[in-house]
Amino acid sequence: MSTTIAPHRGTPSRVRRALRAGADFRRWQARTGDLLETLAIASLLAVVAQFLLGGGSHDLVAGTGSTMLVAVGRLTGLVAMDLLLIQLLLAARVPWVDRVYGMDRALKAHRILGRVTVPLVLVHVGAIILGYAVRDALHGPFGPVVETFRLLTGGSDLLFAFGATALLVVVAVTSVSIARRKASYEWWHVVHLTSYAAVVLAVPHELSMGSDFTASAWARTYWWTLFVLVAASVVWWRLLVPVARSLRHGLRVSDVVEESPGVWSVRMTGRDLDRLPVRAGQYLNWRFLSPRLFASAHPWSLSSAPDGRHLRITVRDLGDHSSRLAGLRPGTRVLFEGPYGAFTSRNRVRRRVLLLAAGIGVTPVRSILEELVRHGHAGPGDVTVVYRANTEAELALRHELEHLAEVGGHRLLLLVGPPVQGSWLPAGSTRRKGEQPSDARRLAGLVPDLARHEAYVCGPGTWMDLVHHSLREGGIPKTHIHDERFSW
Template sequence: MTQHAIPSPVSGSGGPAAPAQKRRDWSPALIRWGCVAAFWLSLAFFVYLWVDDGSLDLMMAKTEGPLAYPGKLAGLVSADLMLAQVVLMARIPAIERTFGRDWLVRVHRIIGFTSLNLMLAHIVLLAFDYVVRDHISVLYSLWWMATQWRGMVMAVLGTVMFIVVGVTSTRIARRQLRYHAWHLLHLYTLLGFGLILPHEIWTGSEFKMPGRQAILLVLYLLAAGSLLLFRVALPVQRSLRHRVVVDRVVEEAPGNVSVYLRGSGLARLRAQAGQFFIWRFRDGPGWTRGNPYALSAAPNGDALRITAKEVGPNSHRLRGLRPGTRVLFEGPYGGFTEAVRHGRKVTMMASGIGITPVRALLEDLSYEPGEAVLLYRASTDDDFVFSQELDELAAQRGVRVVYLPGHRASGRSSWQSEHATEDDHTALRRLIPDIGEHDVFICGPDAWGRSAREAARRAGVPGMCVHLERFAF
C-alpha cells in the first residue's frame, strides 16, 4: 500500500500548544437558550390561539361534540412541531455547531414522530366528533370533511406525504434504504408542509383574523426560507466560489479509500476537525445524490481529505474518481469538535471507519504527551485504517494508541470484540484508570456507539463530557 503525506502533516513532538486561558465564549449558551426560548414561545403562541378562540371554555363546559376541541389543539401543536422540523432540516450552521449532530438527530426523530401522531390524532378526533354529534359513520365523516372543507384535498395529500416520511423513518425501514433514497423521501416533508398551510388558514377558526394569518405566514416563510437559504442557496454559492475538485484518490486499507480535495479559499469555510460535509461528485449519472463523509484530516489551507469504506454503490464509485472532477458540497456540519471539550485529557473511541473524524481530531486537538488515548476497534488487523499515521501521532504527539482487533460480539451489545470477558465499563477503567477526568469522543456504528457511551458513563465520565458521533441516518 502506497502511503501519501496527509494534507496537514503532524509537526513537532508537542503538537499544538496548549491554549492560554481565554475569555469565556458565551455565544453557544446564547444560541442554545435562544433556540429553546423560540421553540417554547412558538408553542405557547399556538396554544394561546386555541384558548383565545374559546375552545378551552367549551371543552370544560362539556358541550355537545367535545372531541373537536382537543382535536383542534392536536392540530395546532402538530403545525408548530412541523415548523420546528423544517428548521431542523435547514442545518443552520450556528445551531449545528452548538447542539451537535447526534443531539439534533434525536430531537428531529422525537419531534417528527410526535408531530405525525398529533396530526393523525387531529384527524381522528374531529372525525369521531361528527360521529358522536350527528350519528354518522366514521367513513362518511372523513369523506364529508375531505370534500366540504376548503383546502382539504391538498391537506390530505400533505398528510399522506408525512405518513410516507414517518414510515420510512422507522428503524426497520431505514435499514432497507440507502442514504440518498431516504434523504429524497424526506424532502416530501417540505411539500407536505406547503400543502397543509391553506387548510389551516381557510378552515381554522383560530386564524380568522388577518393579523394571525399574517403571523402564521411569516412563521412558515421563515422556516421554509431558512431551509432554502442554508440547504440550497448557500451550498450553491460556496461550491461556485471555492471550485473544489478531486486532487487524487488513495487506497488506505483494503476496501477503504481517501479522496484528496483542493479548492480556492477553503480556509474561509472555517471547517474544523471532526466535522462532515455532504458531497456530490460530478463524475457521471447519479452525481446529484449527496453523501455525508467526515473529514479524515484536519483542514489545511486549500486542501481537504475524506475517507470512506466501500459498502455501497456511492462509496464504491469514489475509487473511480479522476483528478479534476468537479465537486459540489454542503457544509461544514456537526459539533463533534474541539469546542465541546471541558477538560485537558481526551479519550477517543472509534470503530471501523468511525476512525475518520477521530483521526482528524487527534491531529488538531490541543493536548500534551500522555493526555490523549485512542481505543480503536476493527474486525481484523487489515481493517485498521491510518495505522501508519496513527503510529506517527503516537511517536510525535504522545498519543497512546490501543488497537483492539476482533469481530463484533454476538448476542450482546458491547463496544468490545467477541473475545472480551470483562464488563464494558470495567474494561474502560482498566485501560484508562483516570477516564473520569477525560472528555470521551466516540464515533462508529449506531449500536456500537450507544454501548460505548453507556460504558463511559458507567465508568465515571460525566454525561456532558461524552461526545457521540454515530455513522447512521
C-alpha cells in the first residue's frame, strides 16, 4: 500500500451526507453548464447580428457578385474567430469549466468546434480571394492565384493572416484519428500549441482599419473584451497558476516502485499538500526535471487518494517517456499543472457504486475506492469493483485493491482472460443453446441490482464503449455512468 488506510465507519449518516453533497454538486453542474452553453450561443448570435446590422445583410442579399462573395468571407471569418476563441477558452483549463465538463466532454466539444472552425476559415479565405478576383476582373483559372499574390504582397497583416490559416490547417490535419494514432503525445502537443500562435498572427489583420472587428465602437469593445478574456485565462490558468503551485508545494520524488512487469509507481512528497485542491480520480500534467523527461509534461491520474502528505501516480510502459519514469531518482523535482478532471465521486447520488477498470485505467478507480473507504462515504457492501485484465500478471495494484475491499467490506471481482471479439468480458463458461450470454446479462449476474448503481469506468476507449453499452442495457441511465478518456 502507498499509505496506511485508517477508514471511517461507513455509517448511514456519513453516506447520506455524501449523497446530498453529490446532489448539490450535480445541480450546480447543470446550472453552470447551461449558462456556459447559453453564453457560447449568445456570442455567436451577437457576432452575426453585428455583421448583419452593420450593412452585411444588404451585401449578402442585394450586392453584386463580388460583393456577395466578400460578404460571405467576412461573415465566415467572424464566426470562425469566435469559435476559435471558445476552443481556446475550453483549453485554458479554467477550474469551474473543467469541473462542469471534465476532460472528456471538453475534448469532444473542442474537436467538434475544430471540425467547424477550420472549414469556415478556408471558406473565409476562398470567398475573399474569389470576390476580390471578380471585382478586379481577374478571370480564368489563374485569377485567384494572381489575387492571392496581390493580397500577400499588399500588407504584413494579410501575410500574418495567411500564416495563421496555414497553422490551423496543420492542427486540423494532425487531429484526424489516423494522424493521432501515429503521432506521439509529445509531438501532438507541440503541434497543437501552434493554435495559440495562429490566433496571435490573425489579430493584426482582424483589428486593422476597415475590418468588421473594428467597424463600430460596439464591435471593438466586444472583440477586445473577448481577446483579453481568453488571453488572460490561458496565461493565468495554464502558466501562472501551475508555476505558483509548483513552487509553493515543492514536489519531489520520494521513491519509485515496480508494481508489476512494465508498471511503476512514483511517489512524491511536498509542502502543504493538504491545501492542494485535488480529489481522488483526478489527473495532473506532470513534468519531471530529469535530463530525459523535463522537455514534456504528461497527464497521469493519481493512483492513491490524496492524504495531504503524499501524491502517487502509477504508470504502464506505453512509450519512451513512460518507461523512463522507472529511472527517476529520489529528490527529483516535479512541476505540475492541475488538478483536472470530473472523474470523481463528488457527483455520486446513488448509495451503491460500481467501479470498472481495465489495464492501467485501474489507477483512478483505485484512488476513488480508497477515498470511499477512508472517509466512510460508502457502507459495507455498497461498492463493487470489477477489474478486467488479459492475464494475472497485468493486474497492477491487485493486492492494494484486495486490501481496500477487505477493509471496507466491499466486493472485488477480478476478470482475467484473453480478449473476446465484441465483448469487454473474458470468455464465460455459461452458455445457452450454444451462444454466449450478452455482456449485460453476465454483468447483471455478477452485480446484483445492477440498475441501482452509480458506475465509474476507466480503461481503453474501445473497451469503455462496450462497457457503456452493457451498463445502459443493464438499466443504468447515462447520467449515472462516468468516465474520463485520456486520448488526444
